[in-house]
Amino acid sequence: MKRRTWQRDAVAEALAENTGFVSAQALHGQLRDAGSPIGLATVYRTLAKLAEGGEIDSLQLDGEGLYRACATEKHHHHLICRNCGTTAEVEAEAVEAWAHAVAAQHGFTAPAHVVDVFGLCPDCSRA
Amino acid sequence: MKRRTWQRDAVAEALAENTGFVSAQALHGQLRDAGSPIGLATVYRTLAKLAEGGEIDSLQLDGEGLYRACATEKHHHHLICRNCGTTAEVEAEAVEAWAHAVAAQHGFTAPAHVVDVFGLCPDCSRA
DNA sequence: GGAGTTTTGACAATGGTTATCAGTAGCAAT
DNA sequence: ATTGCTACTGATAACCATTGTCAAAACTCC
Numbered sequence: 403m404k405r406r407t408w409q410r411d412a413v414a415e416a417l418a419e420n421t422g423f424v425s426a427q428a429l430h431g432q433l434r435d436a437g438s439p440i441g442l443a444t445v446y447r448t449l450a451k452l453a454e455g456g457e458i459d460s461l462q463l464d465g466e467g468l469y470r471a472c473a474t475e476k477h478h479h480h481l482i483c484r485n486c487g488t489t490a491e492v493e494a495e496a497v498e499a500w501a502h503a504v505a506a507q508h509g510f511t512a513p514a515h516v517v518d519v520f521g522l523c524p525d526c527s528r529a
Numbered sequence: 530m531k532r533r534t535w536q537r538d539a540v541a542e543a544l545a546e547n548t549g550f551v552s553a554q555a556l557h558g559q560l561r562d563a564g565s566p567i568g569l570a571t572v573y574r575t576l577a578k579l580a581e582g583g584e585i586d587s588l589q590l591d592g593e594g595l596y597r598a599c600a601t602e603k604h605h606h607h608l609i610c611r612n613c614g615t616t617a618e619v620e621a622e623a624v625e626a627w628a629h630a631v632a633a634q635h636g637f638t639a640p641a642h643v644v645d646v647f648g649l650c651p652d653c654s655r656a
Numbered sequence: 657g658g659a660g661t662t663t664t665g666a667c668a669a670t671g672g673t674t675a676t677c678a679g680t681a682g683c684a685a686t
Numbered sequence: 687a688t689t690g691c692t693a694c695t696g697a698t699a700a701c702c703a704t705t706g707t708c709a710a711a712a713c714t715c716c
Contacts, residue, residue, distance in 0.1 A: 403682095403683080403692080403693070404693085405681085405682050405683070405692095405693060405694065406682075406683095407681080407682075407693095407694065407695080409694080409695070410694095425672085426672085426673080427671095427672075427673095439696090440695090440696085441695065441696040441697070442673095442696085442697090443673090443674080443675090443695075443696060443697080443698090444694080444695055444696065446672095446673065446674075447674090447694085447695085462589055462592060465589065465592055465671090465672075465703085465704085466671090466672060466673090467592075467672085467673085481631055481632060481635055481637060483637065484641075490635050492631050494627060494631075496623065496627060497624055497627060497644075500621060500623060500624060501646045504608055504619050504621075504646055505608060505646055505648045508608055508617050508650075508651075509650070509651040509654070510608060510610065510646075510648035510649060510650055510651070510654070511648055511649045511654040512648050512649050512654075513646060513647070513648040514611075514646070514647045514648065515644070515645065515646045515647065516643060516644070516645045516647070517624075517642070517643070517644050518642065518643045519628045519631055519632055519637075519640060519641070519642045520640070520641045520642065520643070521632045521637030521638055521639050521640040521641065522637060522638045522639050523635075523636070523637055524635075524636040524637070527636070527637070527638040527639075530661080530662075530713095530714080531662090532661090532662055532663070532712085532713050532714075533713075533714095534662090534663065534664080534712080534713075536663080536664075537663095552703085553703080553704080554702095554703075554704095566665090567664090567665090568664065568665040568666070569665085569666090569704095570664080570665065570666080570667090570704090570705080570706090571663080571664055571665065573703090573704065573705075574663085574664085574705090592672085592673080592702095592703080593702090593703060593704090594703085594704085657716100658715105658716085659714105659715090659716085660713105660714090660715090660716105661712105661713090661714090661715105662711105662712085662713075662714100663710105663711085663712075663713085664709105664710085664711070664712085665708105665709100665710090665711095666707100666708100666709105667706105667707085667708105668705105668706080668707075669704105669705085669706070669707090670703105670704085670705075670706085671702105671703100671704090671705100672701100672702100672703100673700105673701080673702090674699105674700080674701070674702100675698105675699085675700070675701085676697105676698085676699075676700085677696105677697100677698100678695105678696100678697105679694105679695085679696090680693105680694080680695070680696095681692100681693090681694075681695090682691105682692090682693080682694085683690105683691090683692095683693100684689100684690090684691090685688105685689085685690085685691100686687105686688080686689075686690095
């Protein structure tokens with residue numbers, strides 16, 4: 403059974419304060435700096451659970467997991483600044499359709515896809 | 530300057546024997562089982578160099594790096610069986626165009642993208 | 657053959673993530 | 687409220703893929 407704890411709320415709240423994707427470690431540091439005595443393991447566990455439940459989005463970059471509380475519940479993809487992490491949510495029905503078509507064409511079932519666009523945001527491009 | 534060693538050849542050859550993506554560790558085990566005394570660190574280094582030079586493709590799955598010697602030199606994407614690793618190469622000019630357009634639309638520069646489709650291949654679907 | 661520089665390999669170190677396990681604290685029934 | 691059950695937490699150890707280290711080996715050019 404799922405229980406409600408202040409730790410879970412704290413993680414969700416801290417995540418909401420970030421506009422881009424954040425690592426578990428960064429989030430833990432943020433919480434600690436804000437005076438919360440939350441444990442690192444708890445942050446990892448909570449993020450994993452939230453992601454599993456579809457409440458937050460996650461992706462892997464350079465071998466570390468990043469998380470983000472997204473605005474929409476709908477399926478979408480991300481345009482991410484590889485320098486500062488700023489993220490824009492983008493929809494791409496054409497890509498969804500393409501992914502399904504490709505899978506079907508080769509007889510693959512249970513299709514899933516990883517589609518992310520990386521780049522330098524306007525601010526970071528200037529620097 | 531780049532030198533030619535039997536180790537580099539051995540890695541490339543072992544990679545060619547696999548149809549799907551393989552991890553550095555798996556490849557090392559494969560080489561060792563075949564009687565090669567190659568070192569693990571060397572396999573990692575060689576794979577990194579080959580990938581850097583564009584001679585092989587790489588991707589990250591579950592936090593571990595996977596490599597594959599692809600048939601074409603052209604930019605392409607992959608349709609991967611998440612059970613057995615079997616891989617099909619697929620082209621998607623429409624997706625390339627979409628990625629560029631999305632980045633440009635938001636003022637992002639130096640666009641790159643990660644696009645992979647996962648699923649169960651016909652064989653694994655049956656099981 | 658020899659100099660000069662890469663590359664190698666065994667092993668240590670790194671770093672993000674997960675397992676352990678005793679103590680804590682939701683939640684429900686009493 | 688109190689109790690009982692059990693999920694959750696946190697400090698720390700363990701994991702494990704990967705990278706760094708450095709002396710020894712070996713490729714290439716002269």
